[in-house]
Amino acid sequence: TKRLNIALLPGDGIGPEVMAVAEHALTLLIDRFQLPLTYTSFPWPSHAWHQQHGHMMPEDGVKQLRSFDAIILGALGDPGPLDAPDRFVLPDSISLSPLLALRKQLDLWACERPARWQPGAPQYLSDPRANDVDMLVIRENSEGEYSNQGGRLRAGTPHEVATQVEVFTASATERLIRHAFERARQRAKQRPIPRHFKDEKSAQVCLITKRNAQPFWGDLYTETFLRLAREYPDVDTHHELVDAACMKFVQCPWRFDVVVASNLHGDILTDLAAVLCGGPGLAPSANLNPEDGSIPALFEPVHGSAPDIAGKNLADPRATLLSLAMTLEWLAHHHPALGNAAQHLHDTVNADLAKEGDTSPQHRQEKGTLETGQRLYALLAQ
Amino acid sequence: TKRLNIALLPGDGIGPEVMAVAEHALTLLIDRFQLPLTYTSFPWPSHAWHQQHGHMMPEDGVKQLRSFDAIILGALGDPGPLDAPDRFVLPDSISLSPLLALRKQLDLWACERPARWQPGAPQYLSDPRANDVDMLVIRENSEGEYSNQGGRLRAGTPHEVATQVEVFTASATERLIRHAFERARQRAKQRPIPRHFKDEKSAQVCLITKRNAQPFWGDLYTETFLRLAREYPDVDTHHELVDAACMKFVQCPWRFDVVVASNLHGDILTDLAAVLCGGPGLAPSANLNPEDGSIPALFEPVHGSAPDIAGKNLADPRATLLSLAMTLEWLAHHHPALGNAAQHLHDTVNADLAKEGDTSPQHRQEKGTLETGQRLYALLAQ
Numbered sequence: 224t225k226r227l228n229i230a231l232l233p234g235d236g237i238g239p240e241v242m243a244v245a246e247h248a249l250t251l252l253i254d255r256f257q258l259p260l261t262y263t264s265f266p267w268p269s270h271a272w273h274q275q276h277g278h279m280m281p282e283d284g285v286k287q288l289r290s291f292d293a294i295i296l297g298a299l300g301d302p303g304p305l306d307a308p309d310r311f312v313l314p315d316s317i318s319l320s321p322l323l324a325l326r327k328q329l330d331l332w333a334c335e336r337p338a339r340w341q342p343g344a345p346q347y348l349s350d351p352r353a354n355d356v357d358m359l360v361i362r363e364n365s366e367g368e369y370s371n372q373g374g375r376l377r378a379g380t381p382h383e384v385a386t387q388v389e390v391f392t393a394s395a396t397e398r399l400i401r402h403a404f405e406r407a408r409q410r411a412k413q414r415p416i417p418r419h420f421k422d423e424k425s426a427q428v429c430l431i432t433k434r435n436a437q438p439f440w441g442d443l444y445t446e447t448f449l450r451l452a453r454e455y456p457d458v459d460t461h462h463e464l465v466d467a468a469c470m471k472f473v474q475c476p477w478r479f480d481v482v483v484a485s486n487l488h489g490d491i492l493t494d495l496a497a498v499l500c501g502g503p504g505l506a507p508s509a510n511l512n513p514e515d516g517s518i519p520a521l522f523e524p525v526h527g528s529a530p531d532i533a534g535k536n537l538a539d540p541r542a543t544l545l546s547l548a549m550t551l552e553w554l555a556h557h558h559p560a561l562g563n564a565a566q567h568l569h570d571t572v573n574a575d576l577a578k579e580g581d582t583s584p585q586h587r588q589e590k591g592t593l594e595t596g597q598r599l600y601a602l603l604a605q
Numbered sequence: 606t607k608r609l610n611i612a613l614l615p616g617d618g619i620g621p622e623v624m625a626v627a628e629h630a631l632t633l634l635i636d637r638f639q640l641p642l643t644y645t646s647f648p649w650p651s652h653a654w655h656q657q658h659g660h661m662m663p664e665d666g667v668k669q670l671r672s673f674d675a676i677i678l679g680a681l682g683d684p685g686p687l688d689a690p691d692r693f694v695l696p697d698s699i700s701l702s703p704l705l706a707l708r709k710q711l712d713l714w715a716c717e718r719p720a721r722w723q724p725g726a727p728q729y730l731s732d733p734r735a736n737d738v739d740m741l742v743i744r745e746n747s748e749g750e751y752s753n754q755g756g757r758l759r760a761g762t763p764h765e766v767a768t769q770v771e772v773f774t775a776s777a778t779e780r781l782i783r784h785a786f787e788r789a790r791q792r793a794k795q796r797p798i799p800r801h802f803k804d805e806k807s808a809q810v811c812l813i814t815k816r817n818a819q820p821f822w823g824d825l826y827t828e829t830f831l832r833l834a835r836e837y838p839d840v841d842t843h844h845e846l847v848d849a850a851c852m853k854f855v856q857c858p859w860r861f862d863v864v865v866a867s868n869l870h871g872d873i874l875t876d877l878a879a880v881l882c883g884g885p886g887l888a889p890s891a892n893l894n895p896e897d898g899s900i901p902a903l904f905e906p907v908h909g910s911a912p913d914i915a916g917k918n919l920a921d922p923r924a925t926l927l928s929l930a931m932t933l934e935w936l937a938h939h940h941p942a943l944g945n946a947a948q949h950l951h952d953t954v955n956a957d958l959a960k961e962g963d964t965s966p967q968h969r970q971e972k973g974t975l976e977t978g979q980r981l982y983a984l985l986a987q
C-alpha cells in the first residue's frame with residue numbers, strides 16, 4: 224500500500240487550538256484503523272512569520288505543501304483591529320488575506336461546503352423543517368470578486384476613485400458549473416428524493432447570480448449554466464438572485480440541494496448555511512482541484528482565526544474534526560481503512576452532538592476546546 | 606400651505622396590485638387628515654413600455670417625476686425565466702435593471718431600510734431576543750458593485766473574459782458614511798439605550814466591508830469610516846466583514862443599530878434583515894438624496910415585482926403601506942397633518958398585525974391582497 228502524507232497547518236488565532244485536537248484524534252484513528260498514513264505539522268503562524276521574514280510562510284512553503292497528499296488547515300490570517308488590516312504584501316505584491324493567496328497558489332479552484340443540520344445542533348431557525356437542511360454549496364475559489372485587481376487612484380484624497388475589478392473567465396466558469404452538476408448527480412445516487420423537493424428529480428442545482436445588477440458575469444454564468452444543463456437532463460435546475468437566495472436560506476433552506484456560486488456570493492452563502500446548521504463551530508470545508516489529482520486538497524473549518532477568542536479554550540474543535548473526516552473520506556480510494564476511519568470520526572462527532580438536550584441557541588452552554596476533545600477521544604477509542 | 610404632489614408608479618409584476626391598496630389608503634388619509642396633498646398615477650409598466658417604445662418609460666419620464674415632492678413605486682423589472690433576462694438597453698446603452706437605472710437617474714444615493722420586528726410578525730428565528738431587532742441599514746445606492754462598468758471580451762467563446770468593475774469614489778463614500786453617523790445620532794435621541802447594546806453609547810454604526818478580499822475599496826471605506834468616527838465621539842463604532850455580518854444577523858441581530866454598507870452588501874443584508882422581521886411583505890424602504898432637498902425621495906417595498914405571484918391576489922400590500930407611511934413622515938416638515946397621518950397608518954398596520962395569534966412561519970395563513978386592504982381601510986377610517 225502507498226503511504227500517504229498529510230500536512231497539518233495550524234496557522235493563526237484559534238487555529239493551533241483546534242488543530243491540536245484534530246492531531247490527537249488523527250493519532251487515535253491511525254492507531255485504531257492501522258491507517259497507511261503519516262503527517263507533518265508546519266508551525267507557520269502567518270503573522271509572526273510575516274513580521275520576521277516578510278512572507279506569510281517560507282518562500283518554498285507552497286512547494287513543500289504541494290508534495291503532500293492532503294492539507295489540513297486550522298486558520299490563516301487575523302483581521303485584528305480596524306486600523307491594522309489583515310494583509311500581506313506577498314512577493315508578487317498581491318495584498319490580501321493569506322488564505323486567499325494560498326488557495327490561489329495551490330490552484331484549488333472549487334470550494335465545497337456541505338451544510339446538514341444534525342440532531343443536537345443549535346437551531347437558529349424556528350421552523351422545524353429546517354432540521355432537514357442538507358445542501359452542498361460549491362463556491363468558485365480562484366477568481367471573480369476576489370481577483371484582487373484594481374487600485375486606488377488619488378488614494379486618500381477627496382478625489383479618490385477606487386476600482387475593484389471582478390474578473391470571470393469562461394474556462395473557470397465552465398469547470399465550476401460542470402463540477403456542480405457532477406456532484407449533484409453523485410449526491411442523488413446516495414439517497415432517495417428529499418421530501419421537500421418540488422420536482423421529481425432527485426438531483427438539483429441552483430445557480431446564484433446578481434444578473435439584474437451585474438450583467439457581464441451574470442450573463443456568462445447564466446449562459447454557461449443553461450448550456451451545461453442540457454447535458455444533465457436528470458438534474459433539476461433553479462436560479463436565484465443572491466439577495467433572494469439569502470432570504471430563502473432563512474425561509475426555506477430545506478429546498479436546496481447543490482448551490483453553485485461565485486467567490487463572494489459563495490463566501491456569504493456558506494457562512495449563512497453554516498449558521499443554519501448550528502453555527503461555524505460545526506462547519507467543515509474542502510478546497511479542491513477536481514481536474515488535477517496531483518494537487519493536494521486543503522481542508523479547513525469555515526470559522527477562520529477568530530482572534531477575539533484565541534487562547535481562551537473557547538473554540539469549538541468539531542469543525543476541524545469534521546474537516547479531518549472529509550480529508551480521510553477524500554483519500555479513501557487509496558485504502559478502505561481510510562473510509563472506515565472517516566465514517567467512525569463523523570459518526571462519533573454526531574453521536575456526541577445528539578446527546579445535547581436543549582437545541583435553542585440561547586440556552587447553549589459552550590464547552591471548552593480541551594473538554595470537547597477529551598470527551599471525543601474517549602468515544603473515538605471505544 | 607404649499608400643496609404637495611406625489612407620483613405613484615405602480616410598475617411591473619405585483620406592483621399594480623399593492624399600489625392599488627396604497628392608493629386607496631392614501632385617499633382615505635387625505636380625506637381624514639385634510640392633507641395638503643394630491644397625487645398622480647403613472648401607468649408605466651416598464652416591460653410593456655419597453656416593448657412598444659424601446660424605453661422603460663417615456664423619454665421625459667425622469668424629468669416628469671423630478672417635479673414631484675415624492676415618488677412611491679410598486680416594483681420595477683421582471684426577472685422572468687432564466688433565458689429571458691430582465692434588462693433594458695437604455696438610451697445611454699446601459700443595460701441593467703430599470704430600477705437601478707431610475708435610482709441613478711434621480712441621483713438617490715442613499716437607500717434606507719429600517720428593520721424592526723413587530724408583534725404578530727412571522728418569527729423565523731428561534732431566539733426570543735430576535736423580537737428586539739430594531740436596525741436601520743443604510744445602503745449605497747449609486748455606484749460600487751452596481752456601477753455597471755465592464756464588459757465581455759470574446760463573449761460566448763471558450764476564451765471569454767468578463768469583467769465587472771466596481772467603482773467607488775471618495776465623495777460618495779464620505780457622504781454615505783456621514784449620513785449613517787447622522788442617522789445614528791438622530792435615532793439615539795428618540796430612545797433609551799437598547800438593552801442588548803454592549804456599550805454605554807446609545808448610538809451605534811457598524812461598517813460592512815470585505816476588506817480582507819477586496820482591499821481597494823475596503824481600504825477607502827475603512828479609512829473614511831475611521832476618520833469620520835472622530836467627529837462623532839458619541840457614536841459607538843463597529844466593523845464586520847460581510848460574511849460574518851450575515852451570520853450575526855441570524856445569530857444576534859438585536860445587537861445592530863445603524864448598519865452602513867455598499868450597494869451589493871446592502872442589497873444582501875437588507876433582504877436578510879427583512880426576513881428577520883417577518884418577511885419581505887412587511888419591509889419598506891426609502892431612496893434618498895439627503896443633500897439636495899429638491900430631489901423627490903422614492904419610497905418602495907423591498908420585495909420587488911415577484912412575477913411568480915403576480916395577478917393572483919397573493920401579494921402582501923403592507924410593505925407598500927409602510928412605504929407610504931415613510932413618505933408622509935418624510936414630508937411631515939411641510940405640515941403637521943402629514944406626520945399625524947403617517948403615524949396613524951403606521952399604528953394601524955401594526956395594530957392589525959398584532960392580532961395575529963401564531964407567529965410561527967409554518968402555521969401562517971396568507972391573506973389575499975384585497976382582503977388585507979379591506980381590513981385595513983376599515984381600521985384606517987375608524
Ligand SMILES: CC(C)[C@H](C(=O)O)[C@@H](O)C(=O)O
Pocket residue numbers: 300320322323490525527817818848
Ligand atoms: C478569510 C477570508 C478571506 C475567507 C474568504 O472570504 O474566503 C473566509 O471568509 C472564508 O470563507 O474562508
Ligand SMILES: CC(C)[C@H](C(=O)O)[C@@H](O)C(=O)O
Pocket residue numbers: 435436466682702704705872907909
Ligand atoms: C431589482 C434589483 C436590481 C434591486 C437591487 O438589487 O437593488 C432589488 O434587489 C432591491 O434590493 O431593491
